Amino acid sequence: MGKEKEEVKVEILIxxxxxxxxMSLRELARLSGIEPSNLSNLANGKRERIYLEHIERIADALEIDEISKIMRLKYK
Incomplete structure (x- = not known):
């Protein structure tokens, strides 16, 4: 009860x-079909919303099968 709730942020590990x-961001954009500007915003934590489809496309492009390699929770 007296404990403050920690703020959680999703961090994308692009x-x-x-x-x-x-690999360059442009190469990932080519492989994933995601605009370079969207990938840059994801990589730099400038997106308010993260689309699951983008995470799936990044995982597919990089042949990743564990979500923890793409994103993690950061507690403030």
Whole structure:
């Protein structure tokens, strides 16, 4: 009862994934069919809403089968 509720933010790990694969954002955009500007906004935490379809397309493009490799919860 006396404990404050922590704020939670979803963090998209695109920059980490691209660095691991030595891949550009433009290449990911080409492979996923997502606009580079949308990917950039996701990567830099500038999106208010995250679409599950985008996460699925990123996972498919990068052949990832674990959501934790793409996104994580960040507590403030």
């Amino acid at each position: 920059n980490n994934l691209l660095a691991e694969r030595n």
